[in-house]
Amino acid sequence: MPTMTAEQRRAWAKAEFDAYMETCPTSRLMAVLGNKWTTMLLTRLAENGTMRHARLARAVPGISAKVLTQSLRALERDGLVARHVTASVPVQVDYTLTVLGESLMPVVATVRQWADRHMPDVEAARGAYDAARAGDPVPAPARSLG
Amino acid sequence: MPTMTAEQRRAWAKAEFDAYMETCPTSRLMAVLGNKWTTMLLTRLAENGTMRHARLARAVPGISAKVLTQSLRALERDGLVARHVTASVPVQVDYTLTVLGESLMPVVATVRQWADRHMPDVEAARGAYDAARAGDPVPAPARSLG
DNA sequence: CTGTATCCCATACGATACTG
DNA sequence: CAGTATCGTATGGGATACAG
Numbered sequence: 001m002p003t004m005t006a007e008q009r010r011a012w013a014k015a016e017f018d019a020y021m022e023t024c025p026t027s028r029l030m031a032v033l034g035n036k037w038t039t040m041l042l043t044r045l046a047e048n049g050t051m052r053h054a055r056l057a058r059a060v061p062g063i064s065a066k067v068l069t070q071s072l073r074a075l076e077r078d079g080l081v082a083r084h085v086t087a088s089v090p091v092q093v094d095y096t097l098t099v100l101g102e103s104l105m106p107v108v109a110t111v112r113q114w115a116d117r118h119m120p121d122v123e124a125a126r127g128a129y130d131a132a133r134a135g136d137p138v139p140a141p142a143r144s145l146g
Numbered sequence: 147m148p149t150m151t152a153e154q155r156r157a158w159a160k161a162e163f164d165a166y167m168e169t170c171p172t173s174r175l176m177a178v179l180g181n182k183w184t185t186m187l188l189t190r191l192a193e194n195g196t197m198r199h200a201r202l203a204r205a206v207p208g209i210s211a212k213v214l215t216q217s218l219r220a221l222e223r224d225g226l227v228a229r230h231v232t233a234s235v236p237v238q239v240d241y242t243l244t245v246l247g248e249s250l251m252p253v254v255a256t257v258r259q260w261a262d263r264h265m266p267d268v269e270a271a272r273g274a275y276d277a278a279r280a281g282d283p284v285p286a287p288a289r290s291l292g
Numbered sequence: 293c294t295g296t297a298t299c300c301c302a303t304a305c306g307a308t309a310c311t312g
Numbered sequence: 313c314a315g316t317a318t319c320g321t322a323t324g325g326g327a328t329a330c331a332g
Contacts, residue, residue: 025258026185026189026254026257026261026262028261029260029261029265030185031269033176033180033257034153034177034179034180034181035180035304036177036305038176039172039173040170040173043172052313052316053314054313054314062306063235063305064305064307065314066316067304067306069314069316077276078271078272078300079267079270079271079274086314089313090312090313091312091313092313092314100267103264104264107257107260108172110164110253110256111176111179111253111257112171112172114253115171115172115174115320118246118250119175120171120174120175121246122224122226122246123311125226126224126225129223129225130223133213144320181325182324183325198294199295200293200294209326210325210328211294212296212297212326212327215295215296216325235293236294237294237295238294239293239294
């Protein structure tokens, strides 16, 4: 018999992996920014200063209420967004970028600049790559976070 | 009966969503960089110029052969990495950053700088947030992409 | 050496319905 | 208005085994 069950080995390997990943701030930050709505939400908040839940929902088409809340909670937990509750008749909840969150915006801007300049190249590369296997057209480019 | 089945509505909604997301290069770029191994692989290639599959596997602890290939394929499809096959006895496959891939590295560097400076703050915020619900210690910080 | 096939799990995301 | 609960799906990632 082996010294570990498959499950034990899995757990050990995962722990080892996590330990390594723990050592990489960049990967961890990318995991945050890589969430579908993160850059969009941060950008909207940076533009408007303070926004309520409903306004954010309107400002970000396609997001569901659940995921909006979930995303904002994650950003709050990360210290990027501050949540302020006003106990009025229907409660009012305001979201604002923290100082930490604001400090991240130049990074997002840098990412956006590259994206606006070069994502068409990426799309073209994808089109070319896929064309070498089937026949699929490529959609038109557009501005970021419009 | 309704004009659409639930599945049709789902498909339509997804199409609408995709159409919107299609318009956001930043989100699309973040989706690429947000993949677990993307920044790590790009960084290793930027450091070493050209690397073989096995060397990359050694340079990136924790990644499985399957996911390494999968990740490299995605980067190749995106035009960020070039794959060159040398038909020797055991085939030799080399991976290199393309010009497009190299142009992305300053962006990654910007992200890394912020991460090295501020991820400890994020970790601290997480610790504080979680401490308000249970009792969980926070691990120590470390340098990026070491 | 490089890559594929298979199976499995965790999680992000989304639809819907419901509460204070 | 803001948020939660529940359910379902899609996908990324990983283990293992195998092939060119």
